[in-house]
Amino acid sequence: MSVPAGVDPAAAFAARFGRPPEGVWAAPGRVNLIGEHTDYNDGYVLPVALPHSTVAAVARTAEPELVLASVQYPDQPVRVALDALAPGAPDGWAAYPAGVVHQLRREGHRLSGLQVLVDGQVPVGAGLSSSAALTCSVALALRDLFALPLRRAELVDVARAAENDFAGAPTGVLDHSASLLCTVGHALLLDTRDRSTTQVPLDLAAAGLALLVLDTGAPHQLATGGGPDSYARRRQECGEAAAALGVPSLREVSDPAAVQALPEPLRRRARHVVTENARVLAVLEVLRSGTDPRAVGPLLTAGHRSLREDFAVSTPALDVCVDAAVRAGAHGARMVGGGFGGSALALVDDRHVPAVRAAVAEASRAAGHRAPTAFVVVPSAGARRVE
The missing domain is CATH 3.30.230.10 (Ribosomal Protein S5; domain 2)
Structure with a gap:
């Protein structure tokens, strides 16, 4: 809007x-x-x-x-x-x-x-x-x-x-x-x-970094029922996975191996949640330890793979954005939000923002998608x- x-x-x-x-x-x-x-x-x-x-x-x-x-x-x-x-x-x-x-x-x-x-x-x-x-x-x-x-x-x-x-x-x-x-x-x-x-301090600009949002223009809709590809269905599957594991929520599970006995697709849904919690804590450790925040990048990309393959909420347009951003030099990228459309996020050296933006636009058009709207985000x- x-x-x-x-x-x-x-x-x-x-x-x-x-x-x-x-x-x-x-x-x-x-x-x-x-x-x-x-x-x-x-x-x-x-x-x-x-x-x-x-x-x-x-x-x-x-x-x-x-x-x-x-x-x-x-x-x-x-x-x-x-x-x-x-x-x-x-x-x-x-x-x-x-x-x-x-x-x-x-x-x-x-x-x-x-x-x-x-x-x-x-x-x-x-x-x-x-x-x-x-x-x-x-x-x-x-x-x-x-x-x-x-x-x-x-x-x-x-x-x-x-x-x-x-x-x-x-x-x-x-x-x-x-x-x-x-x-x-x-x-x-x-x-x-x-x-x-x-509150976790996040001054990426001091490290010469920028968070680049790439809005594909394909809207996601959360209030659209509970079909097999919907936010509501993913919530239901997570609840079913927790019940099958005998825990009140998937937060109680920290070892990805613990979900292996679940039937598909519950196994993959639960594996995403368990590994995503671990990724949040890993990013937090990077930010708190004084490590170069570029180390966050691979965690973002791993999160996208999990959202695409295990949680099945990405789209071809989002995948093109993520892949093109990483090829163009982003330290990592992933889709954000509930999925089934929406935006991707890339961690980019600030001097490379124009090149990454241009590469994503070109790749998107070549794949038959509209070029995303891109803008840099600072914690506000x-x-x-x-x-």
């Missing part, structure tokens, strides 16, 4: 509603350095917040209704009574902010009517958590406006419930934790079993009030 240059969310709110908002809040998307499909298996994840955010301009009203507007969808305003909020009403993009309101009311928080205008900069369908940015910006806005006694960790659960229960997207806890808890200059180590977090701020 691109944002027209010069859009001022407060001015856009005033143009839409005839008065200024009470405040403006922003929440970022995220890219996961390592730790894919581990969050709903009680595992480890290591995301960073993107510089791209979704912004929510919000004001309270005396009418018991929710009025939603979007800069990206100016012809699709939504108006719904607070008491009429329910999964499917509203649907589409509006389900995400409406789900936050619905969840807070379910938890017993008293909310008045609201006018909300949202403006997104996080590419939609790219595996960069545009939906989490939307729910988290609104969740933080409502906490502040209504002085709700909720910590950020509790807002993670509100935003996640809005996606899972209201919008029907079966996300784990990673996306919303990253959007609400990440800090500038750090990756966020999240242990999803006990929800403990650690989590959700915050901006006006």
